[in-house]
Amino acid sequence: METFAFVCYNFHLLMDFKADDRVSGKVTIKDIAAKAGVGIGTVSRVLNNSPNVKDSTREEVLRIAKELNYVPNGAARMLVRQSHSTATVGLLLPVVENQFFFELIKHIHACLKNHQFNIMIFSTDHGHESVVHHIIEQRLTAVLTLGDPPLTAAEQEILNFHKIPFLYVDYHDADSSYITYDSVKGSVMAADYLISRQCKKIMMIGLTDRSQQQIDRFQGFRRRAEETGGIHVSELCINSEEECYDISLSLLNDQSLDGIFYFSDTLAYGGIQARMECGRDVSIIGYDDIFPSKFMKLSTIRQSAEILGTRAAEMVIEMVRQREDGEEKQLLQTVLQPEIIDRNS
Amino acid sequence: METFAFVCYNFHLLMDFKADDRVSGKVTIKDIAAKAGVGIGTVSRVLNNSPNVKDSTREEVLRIAKELNYVPNGAARMLVRQSHSTATVGLLLPVVENQFFFELIKHIHACLKNHQFNIMIFSTDHGHESVVHHIIEQRLTAVLTLGDPPLTAAEQEILNFHKIPFLYVDYHDADSSYITYDSVKGSVMAADYLISRQCKKIMMIGLTDRSQQQIDRFQGFRRRAEETGGIHVSELCINSEEECYDISLSLLNDQSLDGIFYFSDTLAYGGIQARMECGRDVSIIGYDDIFPSKFMKLSTIRQSAEILGTRAAEMVIEMVRQREDGEEKQLLQTVLQPEIIDRNS
């Protein structure tokens, strides 16, 4: 994997900083106060733009602060103010990080930063108990959870206790705030598409994570197929997107198979390729409508990462506002509707 | 854009917490100490796993802490310990966030979290002066900058002053630590590819950001074309990936055009499609080798987000280690070599 990577390490030795002890990077308002010949209170007032300071004093303090490369200690500030200077939202990511999630993060981030929020990313790999703890310890403003797994009851309780709002994104739970696309509806659309193309023997292909979304899609599709009748539906869960091409090839040996529903466009690309090579007449539909699908001529179920991400950000901002205004906590629940994109595949 | 999104808001009113003032979420070690009938020092010792505590005391304190939903105040801890309990690396992202960067972030994150680091994401949209300030205020452990723009001299100075290591990713600067793929070499490979296919009139298509990478690619390609001689090369910068299909279509009206070098695979997809519709015999090469390119049969220059991201994370970890061990600051510079993938496009 790395054989073609030629690496060149290039070492320079840098001069040490000159031996002045105030140069160690720990300048405090005390240092500034001493140098300016004023009290630390005055320094603090200047630094916080308090109006009650003589102009000459202000300028002198500011000059010295800059000269000393002073940067306030966020921890000390936070300790006394009980809140961050910049609000930070924690983003909990699951292990499996698909393409769609990254689009999502991009838009969540874009919207949040417009509202002066920062984002901090955490993995839920090893269970998120400790992550939630860390979030509270750092007094983050809010929490967004992407996809599965949901928060445990204990985690929810401790977040509630500390009045930190949390929002599920791409997951639904009747008792929590969430925003999600309707996966059941999306897979019903996929079923209708294949049914309209007279498919009688259909394979659904997803990944091996037993996510809520995956389950919803299997269900929605199967239900619609059963309502219609006379259709044979199978399910297949594979381990990675990479192997989808090979697996599709062997599936296509079954000459009676006439429809495939891939749970993501990325999976479907391998299928499109395999179908072309076999010259088989099989209908294919994907899910997501990511950028290349247009050029792959892939029919698919579109869900917009931009809308989901932006909305999610707006919802969390609203939740934060509610808390700050001391309003009672309300559940916010949003269900977005996917859309079918017919490219005759 | 949002017309098809049906939104359903669902309001529940939740019970307020019972009116007990210790339930407000601000439990401190003082509360625990009082309830346990010990001093706060003892509580602190228990919470920090100090060995010098009687077992019975320890258990009692732990029990009460849990009962009270106690979570330590990170700011207070940090103030006295002068460092975070969990190291956090700041990631500076530019405005234009392409697909490749998200792959990159994914792998940086994966590697960093394995080493118990958190990631905090910042945008450099509005110039990063204030961002750097914020990073220092929060005493982050290190900084990664993705792509352009680089840090200003002032920003570098203040980071150095506060001894916060920083690393450029996908950018090179002789006086700083960085890791990047060799874009000049990559575009020379692209040139060689088109030249080997007898192209005489070639168009290079990139985006309108004047990034270092973009400039390197124009340069490398042009240089090799000039060395070869008898080749006509033009450059075109477009505003978005979406419009690349239309633009390619009109470019292909020029019947003498026989080669196109797209600066990203995403751009090239539109070109492949346009070429097919025109039935023109034009050689196309992309850049990145993202997943779908294999199925688009697109020749391209491969650079691995996994290697770049993982290496970047390892480098930053090494830089942090060096600082913690009090070693002299060294520059770490890594150049990775891209690879041509010939799919006969």
Place this chain on the structure above:
DNA sequence: CTGAAAGCGCTTACAG
């Protein structure tokens, strides 16, 4: 094994 006390760097009434 444990309590009392100092101190981390800052903000903010309070009293001039």
Place this chain on the structure above:
DNA sequence: CTGAAAGCGCTTACAG
């Protein structure tokens, strides 16, 4: 307009 002082929540010698 400004200084001295209290206090945010925690850790850690210090003295028992």
